[in-house]
Amino acid sequence: MENLFTPLKSVLVTALCAVLAFFAPIANLIFAVFIIFLLNCIAGIIADVVTDRKQFDLKKFFHCLLETMVFYMIIMAVYVIGDKLLNIAGAIQCSTVIVYAILYFYGTNILRNCIKLFPDSKTLKFLYYVLSFEIIKNLPYMERFKEKEAEVTEELKEEEETETAAEPADRKPTLGDTCTCEVCAYRPCKIPVDEFCPMYYGGEKEENG
Numbered sequence: 001m002e003n004l005f006t007p008l009k010s011v012l013v014t015a016l017c018a019v020l021a022f023f024a025p026i027a028n029l030i031f032a033v034f035i036i037f038l039l040n041c042i043a044g045i046i047a048d049v050v051t052d053r054k055q056f057d058l059k060k061f062f063h064c065l066l067e068t069m070v071f072y073m074i075i076m077a078v079y080v081i082g083d084k085l086l087n088i089a090g091a092i093q094c095s096t097v098i099v100y101a102i103l104y105f106y107g108t109n110i111l112r113n114c115i116k117l118f119p120d121s122k123t124l125k126f127l128y129y130v131l132s133f134e135i136i137k138n139l140p141y142m143e144r145f146k147e148k149e150a151e152v153t154e155e156l157k158e159e160e161e162t163e164t165a166a167e168p169a170d171r172k173p174t175l176g177d178t179c180t181c182e183v184c185a186y187r188p189c190k191i192p193v194d195e196f197c198p199m200y201y202g203g204e205k206e207e208n209g
Contacts, residue, residue: 025092026079029099030072036099037068040106047113071102104142107131 023030041064048054075095082091111128118124136142145152 022083023076023079025088026075026095029075029092029095032099033068033071033075033102036102036106036110037064037071040064040110043110043113047116051116071098074098101142104131104135 020027041061044064045056045061049056075098078095078098079088079091082088082094085091108128108131111124111131115121115124115128136146
C-alpha cells in the first residue's frame with residue numbers, strides 16, 4: 001500500500017511546486033491579502049466580544065474566510081489571464097490595485113474596530129482619517145466610486161429583483177411559489193397545479209381536451 005501512494009505523493013508534490021512557482025511573482029500580494037483579512041477577523045472578533053458583548057459568531061467567521069478565498073481567486077485569475085495575454089506586468093499592476101482596494105475598505109474597518117476598543121486614542125483616529133479621506137485620492141476610480149456607490153448599490157438591487165421576479169412563461173404554478181396574481185397577492189401560491197392561475201397563463205384559462 002505504501003508503494004502505491006509513493007508515486008502519487010511525488011506527483012502531488014511536483015504539481016504543488018509548479019503551481020507555487022507559477023504564482024511566485026504575486027506571492028507578496030497574496031500574503032498581503034492574508035494579513036489584511038487576518039487582522040480584520042481578529043479586530044472584529046475582539047470588538048464584538050469586548051465592546052458589543054457578543055459571543056463568537058462561527059457563521060461570521062466562515063463568511064470572512066469565504067470572502068478571503070473569493071479575493072484570492074480574483075487575484076490569481078487576473079494573473080493567469082495576464083500571463084496568457086503575455087502581459088504579466090499589466091496583470092501584476094491590476095492585482096496590486098485590487099489589493100490596495102482591499103486595504104482601503106478592510107483597513108478602515110480594522111481601525112474602526114480598534115477605535116471601539118480604544119475610543120480615546122488620537123493616533124487611531126488620525127490613521128482612520130488618513131486612510132478614509134486622504135489615501136482615497138490616490139486610488140484610481142475610488143473617489144468616483146464613493147460618489148456613485150449609492151447608485152451602484154441601487155442598480156444591483158434592481159437587477160436582483162428583476163431576476164427574482166422573472167419566471168418561465170410556460171411553467172405551471174406549484175404550491176409555495178411566490179405568485180403575483182390577484183388571488184395570491186404576492187404570497188406563496190395557493191392554487192393547485194391542475195387549476196388555473198392568471199400569473200402563468202396570461203389571464204386566459206386553458207381549455208381541457
